[in-house]
Amino acid sequence: MSTGQAVFAGWMEIPTSAAHERDHSQAEEEMLAALVSQYSGTLYRVAFSVLRNAADAEDAVQEAFLRVLHHRDTLHELRDQRVWLIRIVWNIVLDRKRRAKTRPETDDVADLARVLPAEGLSAEQIASAAEHHAHVLACVERLPAKERQVLMLSAFEELSSVEIASILGTTESSVRSRLFRARNLMAELLNHARSLR
Amino acid sequence: MNTTNQNALANDSVEATLRLIANLPAPKGLEDRINASLRTAQQSVPRKGRLLSWPGTKFRPGSDWMRSAAAAAIVLVVAGGGWGIYSHMQPARSVAAPPHVAASAGFSSAGAMRTPNTLNGPVVTHPVTVKTRPVKSPAQKPHHRVKAAAANKAAAQPIAPAAK
Numbered sequence: 034m035s036t037g038q039a040v041f042a043g044w045m046e047i048p049t050s051a052a053h054e055r056d057h058s059q060a061e062e063e064m065l066a067a068l069v070s071q072y073s074g075t076l077y078r079v080a081f082s083v084l085r086n087a088a089d090a091e092d093a094v095q096e097a098f099l100r101v102l103h104h105r106d107t108l109h110e111l112r113d114q115r116v117w118l119i120r121i122v123w124n125i126v127l128d129r130k131r132r133a134k135t136r137p138e139t140d141d142v143a144d145l146a147r148v149l150p151a152e153g154l155s156a157e158q159i160a161s162a163a164e165h166h167a168h169v170l171a172c173v174e175r176l177p178a179k180e181r182q183v184l185m186l187s188a189f190e191e192l193s194s195v196e197i198a199s200i201l202g203t204t205e206s207s208v209r210s211r212l213f214r215a216r217n218l219m220a221e222l223l224n225h226a227r228s229l230r
Numbered sequence: 231m232n233t234t235n236q237n238a239l240a241n242d243s244v245e246a247t248l249r250l251i252a253n254l255p256a257p258k259g260l261e262d263r264i265n266a267s268l269r270t271a272q273q274s275v276p277r278k279g280r281l282l283s284w285p286g287t288k289f290r291p292g293s294d295w296m297r298s299a300a301a302a303a304i305v306l307v308v309a310g311g312g313w314g315i316y317s318h319m320q321p322a323r324s325v326a327a328p329p330h331v332a333a334s335a336g337f338s339s340a341g342a343m344r345t346p347n348t349l350n351g352p353v354v355t356h357p358v359t360v361k362t363r364p365v366k367s368p369a370q371k372p373h374h375r376v377k378a379a380a381a382n383k384a385a386a387q388p389i390a391p392a393a394k
Contacts, residue, residue, distance in 0.1 A: 062272070065268060066265060069261050069264050069265055069268070070261055073256060073260055073261050073264055074255070074256040074260070077256040077257070077260060078251075078252055078253070078254055078256070081251065081254060082248070082251050082252055085251075087257060091257065091260060091263070094260070094264065095263070095264055095267050098264050098267075098268055099267070099268070099271050102268055102271055102272060149250060149254075165243075165247075166247045166250065166251075169243060169244055169247040169248075170247060170251075172244075173244070173248070184244075184248065185248060187248075188245065188248030188249050188251070188252040189252045190249075190252070190253075216237075216241050216244075217237070219240060219241065219244045220236070220237035220240040220241055223240035223243065223244070224236050224237070224240055227236075
């Protein structure tokens, strides 16, 4: 190919052939499969931390990947796919949580007892631990929404404060100040509950 | 100090619980279920707009000679447009500057290249005749006044009594 033809090939490319289309869709499928295998676990944990129900969390992850499917043409343009995916699933779970009816606290305890690791613990210890975690999570629920969201996302070690800011659509300094306020409020709530016992 | 310790303990407890949930393992078979649902959805989700493929292999836009022809056509259109504009342009007319004439009557043009044409003033065709009113001689006015004053004086004097 001459130099002139090589230059034209760059800006006059119109990929419409059937073979090219097949290759393109296959590449997209592979990309999606790679995203699923790489990030489905993280997305599930994020979803579970908010919904605290295994089935609901899995549904949320599936919905997130279905949304990704609708935007598959722009996948290669994304700078940080992980943060983008977490942001999608985060919005989905918040939306679901808002619409869901309030469940009794006993359901949360039962779900946690079923899910939390229980190796080498007796049934009583498992129940006690589940009750403690449920109490802590109930206090978390009483926090203001912004502080609660930052506190929950900060528990994910793989997320930096910059990434949390990107997921929540705010600044890093705002994330830090919200986290500080959330910790203080949580300490007050737990100490107050302890003094009442 | 006691409060600080209590706060630290509470925060440790909160972090332990949240980290426990954040590190929960995903259920088995999650990836397979997601992939299956994606495959099902992929068939139903329409792709965004795409160009129809050209019918023949000879006129395929990707072929080399078609690219060259398209490039040549673009060059022709651009060059033709440029020539059209160039050929319709009129050459700029040169403005002839009037010769510098030295002003008479002692005024100079101060080195100006052009001086505006001054308007011609009115031309007098007939001699102007101005009708003037006859001017009264200034000597007559005091004369009248003197006469009037003498008359007034005579009227004001009392009549002299008859001689005894």
